[in-house]
Amino acid sequence: MKQPHHSKLTTKKFALRSIMMLLGASLVSIGLEIFLVPNNIIDGGIVGISIIAAHLFHLPLGAFLFLLNLPFLFVGYKQIGKTFALSTLFSVFVMSVGTTFLHPVPPITIDPLLAAVFGGIILGIGVGLVIRSGGSLDGTEIIAILFTKKSPFSVGEMVMFFNVFILGSAGFVFGWNNAMYSLIAYYIAYKMIDVTIEGFNESKSVWVISDKHKEIGVSIISRLGRGVTYLNGEGAFTGDDKKVIFCVINRLEEAKLKTIVEEIDSAAFLAVGNIHDVKGGRFKKKSIH
Structure with a gap:
């Protein structure tokens, strides 16, 4: 259904x-x-x-x-x-x-x-x-x-x-x-x-909270070529342990990332924020596939 x-x-x-x-x-x-x-x-x-x-x-x-x-x-x-x-x-x-x-x-x-x-x-x-x-x-x-x-x-x-x-x-x-x-x-x-586009910036930070965090993380890596980090979180109301996905993307990738999250878990919590500068790590050198 x-x-x-x-x-x-x-x-x-x-x-x-x-x-x-x-x-x-x-x-x-x-x-x-x-x-x-x-x-x-x-x-x-x-x-x-x-x-x-x-x-x-x-x-x-x-x-x-x-x-x-x-x-x-x-x-x-x-x-x-x-x-x-x-x-x-x-x-x-x-x-x-x-x-x-x-x-x-x-x-x-x-x-x-x-x-x-x-x-x-x-x-x-x-x-x-x-x-x-x-x-x-x-x-x-x-x-x-x-x-x-x-x-x-x-x-x-x-x-x-x-x-x-x-x-x-x-x-x-x-x-x-x-x-x-x-x-x-x-x-x-x-x-x-x-x-x-409401302050659309060059780089964006993405936070995703979902019970299907592994599927979403693997899909982001394979379809966008972006590295992801899993963070440990705890629900304030329920006390349940939660996994939080964090990654950084460029502005051309935002629409595709939202599609990936929605396809896997339409009920996932998704937050996207602007980043004025990104340094270190592999963000700039990572190829996009």
Whole structure:
């Protein structure tokens, strides 16, 4: 009796996540084609590179958004998993198609400051919805996660380095005024991503209390490639001994970890918290499978 209910719940959540990714990617398309691109304002990452390439080669933006993200989708599949890669592929496809259809639509404003502000807001909300649903729209973050395994820099520092270079390149292509407007749009989008996903940070601590702690721990190790620690706990009301699972993940893995816990024990206690810095141990060097 419980299994069909669990299947329906999974299907419902899958449908909800798909809708959220569809909405998020569509918002990104609107932010790009209705606000930023017509005013020669770019975003960071692969999106920024795609805007510059589309301008230089006079080809559709959507084609570059899709093609330039393909190598990172392959890396994401190998390092993070099939679910993440398929979610990202779906989101990138929707974004690429959306920009293609919206390209003939005239911009709402030709004021670069207004375009940077409102384009950044819409873009940030869209990206936040996609990340919150377990996908991604930009391959630079995946590469940054891989680079941090062999370097002393954090994911945020690596992403910032990439984006400073990309946004700086906009000065040579679109002029320095537009490059500064691009910085404004990027900053607003970055803040809106945090607001949309409620303080979503680069690394997260996870605490799980469940009678099926061994199954959950083994699944986290095998499916996410993350080490786990079992802690001894005691229920304050019942006095029963409890095992507490503790692990640290990056923000791209949160949706998959929640799915793992729910599949094994839907009644498990799960707490996820933000971590501002992670040092020591094997967290940065651990491969993700």
